[in-house]
Amino acid sequence: MERKRYLVIGMSCEHCAGxxxxxxxxxxxxxxxxxxxATDxxxxDGENLDDALLRAAITGAGYEVAEAVTA
Structure with a gap:
């Protein structure tokens, strides 16, 4: 299993998380x-995770990826 961690700007509530x-x-x-x-x-977690697709999904949800963090 692969793991990626992102610092995301703009999340403030459970609706954002959802x-x-x-x-x-x-x-x-x-x-x-x-x-x-609390830590943005x-x-x-998953298999064969595509960083560009993950970032695009976060952006598509209306948030900004500040950086990828080493998991």
Whole structure:
């Protein structure tokens, strides 16, 4: 299982987290999405994860990826 972690700007509530979980859940290979609002971090677990697709999903949900963080 592969893991990617992102610092995301603009998340402030559970609705934000749900939007990001929904968008990322539609990306091929994603098995689990965790959102930590306190640290503005999104954790994605899965197989053959495509960084560009994950970033596009977060952006598509209306948020900005500040950086990828080493998982």
């Amino acid at each position: 939007s990001i979980r929904k968008e990322l859940g539609e990306v091929p290979g994603v098995a689990h999405v965790g959102v930590d609002l 971090t999104v954790l994605v």
